[in-house]
Amino acid sequence: MVKIDVPYISQKGKYPTGCESVSTVMLLQFLGYDISVDTFIENYLECRKFEMRDGQIYGADPNEHFCGSPYSEDDFGCYAPVIKKALEKAIGESYDIIDETGKPMEWLLRNYIDKGMPVIFWACIDMREPVTGPEWKLLDGGGVFTWISNEHCMLLVGYDADGYYFNDPYEGHGVIHYPKALVENRHRAQYEMAVGVIKKN
Numbered sequence: 695m696v697k698i699d700v701p702y703i704s705q706k707g708k709y710p711t712g713c714e715s716v717s718t719v720m721l722l723q724f725l726g727y728d729i730s731v732d733t734f735i736e737n738y739l740e741c742r743k744f745e746m747r748d749g750q751i752y753g754a755d756p757n758e759h760f761c762g763s764p765y766s767e768d769d770f771g772c773y774a775p776v777i778k779k780a781l782e783k784a785i786g787e788s789y790d791i792i793d794e795t796g797k798p799m800e801w802l803l804r805n806y807i808d809k810g811m812p813v814i815f816w817a818c819i820d821m822r823e824p825v826t827g828p829e830w831k832l833l834d835g836g837g838v839f840t841w842i843s844n845e846h847c848m849l850l851v852g853y854d855a856d857g858y859y860f861n862d863p864y865e866g867h868g869v870i871h872y873p874k875a876l877v878e879n880r881h882r883a884q885y886e887m888a889v890g891v892i893k894k895n
Contacts, residue, residue, distance in 0.1 A: 695852065695853070695855075696854075697726075697851060698805075699726045700721070700723075700770055700849060701720055701853040702866075703716050704863055708765065709863075711763075711766060711769050711771055712765070712863075713771065713848070714764075714771055714777055715764050716731055716863040717737055718734060718777055718780065718889075720812075720849050722785070725785070727784075729773045731856060733865070734780070735765075736763050737784075739772075739782075740760065741762070741763055742754035742759035742778065743765070744829070744868060751831060752833045755834070755836075756776065756839070758776065760772040770841055773816070774795050774814075774816065774887040774889050775793060778889050781889065787894055788894060791891055792795075792890045792891070793889055794888040795886055799877075799881075802815055802890070810892065811892070814849060814889040815860070815887075816885070816891075817846055817848065817884055818844040821824045821872050821876050823844065824845075824883035825844055827843060845884055846864060848863065848864075849861040850887045855875060856873060857873045857874045858872055860872070
């Protein structure tokens, strides 16, 4: 078994859709940065509000911006490229920030967890079934975006023979263990997104 001891932060209450930011700040605090979730959101996370135009909802591409606000329970989230960009602004002078989307779990474990480095990791809330929708028109044109609901971001901190350990910010779960096959299935449902950081020489 490998399990990295990482400071825990809950998203409950103040950050209902802020799982990506909370998970990232847990990593930053683990690395020794004195930073709050609010500071990360306000200074580094690029957010974009939804707009109503002619009865249609328009929103951001979650690969480019956080869709709405992490403080709003009615808004959504963001994908790995947005967190990569925010981390590059926050700690890019000291760390290489790597979008590890699509890499197998063995890669994440070997290159990060086994070396004592947590990984920002996308799956589903409480490992629930993914749900297709809702949809919105993209603010910058280019058609309609379909969200995969129950999207959730956690910090992967370890593993054993049966599953994986996460600092899960949802509802104050703390460190939680989820079964291996279930995690891998829900990770695939959210495009196998992950972000890693490696100390520069």
